[in-house]
Amino acid sequence: MKNAAGVELPEFIKGYGEVKPFAGAFAGYGQVRKVAVRLDSVQPGKTKLLESIDEAIEKVNLRDGMTISFPSHLRNGDYVINQVMEVIAAKGIRDLHLAATHIFPIHEPLVDYIKRGVVTGLSASYISPGAVAKAIMKGYLKNPAVLRSHGGRPRAIEGGELHIDVAFIGAPTADAYGNINGVQGKAACGTLSYGIADAEYADKVVVITDNLVPYPACPIEISQDYVDYVVTVDSIGDPSGIVSGTLSVTKDPVGLRIASLAAQFIDEAGYIKDGMxxxxxxxxxxxxxxxxxxxxxxxxxxxGSFAAGGVTGYIVDMMNEGLFRSVFDVQCFDLKAIASYRDNPKHQGMSGSLYGNPNTKGALVNNLDIMILGATEIDTDFNVNVITGSDGIIMGGSGGHNDTAAGSKLAIIVTNLIKGRLPVVKSKVTTVATPGETVDVLVTERGIAINPRRSDLIEKLKDSALPLVPIETLREMAERLTGVPKPIPFSDEIVAVVEYRDGSVIDVVKKPLD
Amino acid sequence: MLVTKTAQAGSTANSDVLITVSPSETPGIHLQLKSKDVVLKLFGEQIEKVIMDKAKELGADNVTIKAEDKGALDYTIRARLQAALERASN
Structure with missing residues (x-):
């Protein structure tokens, strides 16, 4: 069968289950249900602080075939997954589904656990290029990996599709009764947004910290009523891998031209206004x-009313200059963002669900006017790939890409027309992450294409001096420069399933033929 | 065009190619192409053809061509190759 993004899909995928085909970006809205949570209530006088990860695994009665989750903001500095998995593997527990939020190169030890059958399932919102991505592409994982957006992951947890037996939550600061925050401690990462659904819905929640403070660990972000056990370790992460010192504006003239065209477009489209x-x-x-x-x-x-996102010091500066009244934050990218989130009440944290979950009474993305997004590839139907490279190898994930594109009034893709020798604008993307119906504009250094669905924008900019062209023209320009890429041969073996934010299948990743 | 010595043109900056040509004992054009995997997969054959065609057009023979590609477009590759060959032949 073909889904609404034009992708051919099987009705059933072994190790994944029945396929609910993507039926359109807004087809999933309506009456929904969240699952009830099973928990073991905690009587007064009981202690939650355990001696070791090993003891925690005994206490939660972790068994073969369970789903364990690792929500994390520690990025490539994360030590939690590796430390916990080492203990689990040593205990001989097998056939686990690892529900991560992010997989980074630091998680390379997972490859061995995947090969040995300790880990047979993997889901994440983002898998960076590296050893784990390669292992998935080689088909080492018994079941296909599942890629969900930042809003899709909590939706799946709250709806019961992704049932978590045990959540292991790394906490930069915690107290012995399970209150945690992310703004203190040597592994401070800021908001703990991604872990909120895990804490609320997992059967068992284990907090792992390297900064145990006297009760209570204020300002509390995830509270004790969700936490079963607390374990201390020497270190939960390497600060240099967690946050960047300073992120800087590009000096590349092509990038600067794209930026100036994009801003001019936003302005002419009438989006630079009070309350934006x-x-x-x-x-x-x-x-x-x-x-x-x-x-x-x-x-x-x-x-403006607010800026949102993964937040950088640059956005913090804009708020402090009075350009935005507030900031909504799902991931702090640098030290300035962490400090601002800690100290400024106008800098508001949000859960992954509040950020992008479509099965709520309104995610924050619904209030976004302008969304600036990147792309690995974009096709002439405006479908965007941020999952695989042009060679079909996993090198990313939706993150909040398809959530924000769907919610925002003006979703703009900014990208070079070609990257090195690779064309970015193509007739068909290798993998669809974000459907074209939610993408409004493509801005490249050689021209701007408005999605024909946005007749209002086309009308509004009809006398503009901006280089507006049909997207087909951009594709031709790109291919004239690079030549036509040789098609990549794929096998029929599905190594990853790409879910749209509503849980339907928008695409699959197949194993390339060598 | 007689290649009498080793010469280079280009660089290893992004979107450029570093071409090194040197005399070869054996007749013909001996090409060694290096680039990123994804570029080789999608454009390897095309890049080889661009280099071979240009080398033949310039009448190169008994030559080894090493191309260290960083995502250069065809016209860049041709220009760098021509510069390297001319430097190597006088």
Whole structure:
């Protein structure tokens, strides 16, 4: 069968189950149900502090075939997954589904557990290029990996599709009764947004900390009523892998041109105005767009309602200059963002669910006006790939890409027309992460294409001096420069399932033929 | 075009190619192409053809061509190759 993104899918995928085909970006809305939670209540006088990870695994009665989760903001500095998995593997427990939020190169030891059958299932919102991605591509994982967006993951947890037996939550600071925060301690990472659904819905929750403080661990982000046990370790993470010192605006002239075109477009489309809301990524070009938007907001003396996202010091500065009244934060990217989240009540944290879960009474993305996004590839139907490289190898994931594209009023993809020799604008993307119906504009250094669905934008900019062209023209330009890439042969073996935020299957990743 | 010595053109900056040409004992054009896996998969054959065609057009023979590609486009590859060959032949 073919889904609404034009992708051919089987009705059933072994190790995944029945396929609910993607039926359109807004087809999943309506009446939904959340699951009830099973928990073991804690009577007064009981202690939660355990001696070791080993003891915690005994106490939660971890068994073969269970689902364990590792929500994390520690990025490539995370020590929690490796430490816990080492103990689990030593105990001979097997056939686990590892429900992560992010997989980074630091998680390379997982490859061995995958090969040995300790880990047979893996789900995540983002898998960076590296050993684990390669292992998945080689088909070492018994069941296909499942990729969900930042909103799709909590939706799956709350709806019961992703039932977590035991959640292991790394806490930069905790007290002995399970209250935790992310703003203190040597592994401070800021918000703990991704772990909130895990804490609320997992049968058992184990907090792992390297900074045990006297009760209570204020400012509490995840509270004791969700936590079964607390374990201390020497270190939960390497600060240099968790946060960046400073992220900087690109100096690349191509990136700067894209940024200036994008800002001009936003302005001419009428989106620079009082009350505007804005989100962009932390990449160099996205930051450059933010810098251009900042300039225009100042010129027009505009005060925005909020900026959201993965938050950088740059966004914090804009709030402090009075350009935004508040900030909504799902991941702090640098030290300035962490400090601001800790100290400024206008800098508001949000759960992954509040950020992007479509099965709620309104995720924050629904309030976004302007969203700046990147792309590995974009096709002439405006479908975007941020999952695989042009060679079909996993190198990312939706993160909040398809959540924000669906929610925002103006979803803008900013990208070079070609990256090195690889064309970014193609007739068909290798993997669809974000459906074209939710993407409004593509801005490249050689032209801007408006999605024909946005006739209002086309009308509004009809007299613009901006280089507006059909997306097909951009594809032709790209291919004229690079040549037509040789098609990659794939096998029929599905190594990963890409879910849209509503839980339908929007695409699959197949094993390439060598 | 007679290649009498080793010469280079280009660089290993992004979107460029570093071409090194040197005389070869054996007749013909001996090409060694290095690039990122994804580029080789999608464009390897095309890049080889661009280099071979240009080398033949310039009448190169008894030559080893090493191309260390960093995502260069065809016209860059041709220009770097021509520069390297001309430097190597006088």
């Amino acid at each position: 809301s804005f989100q962009s990524g932390a990449g160099g070009t996205s930051l450059a767009v933010t810098a251009e938007v900042r300039k225009r907001m100042k010129e027009k003396k505009v005060v």
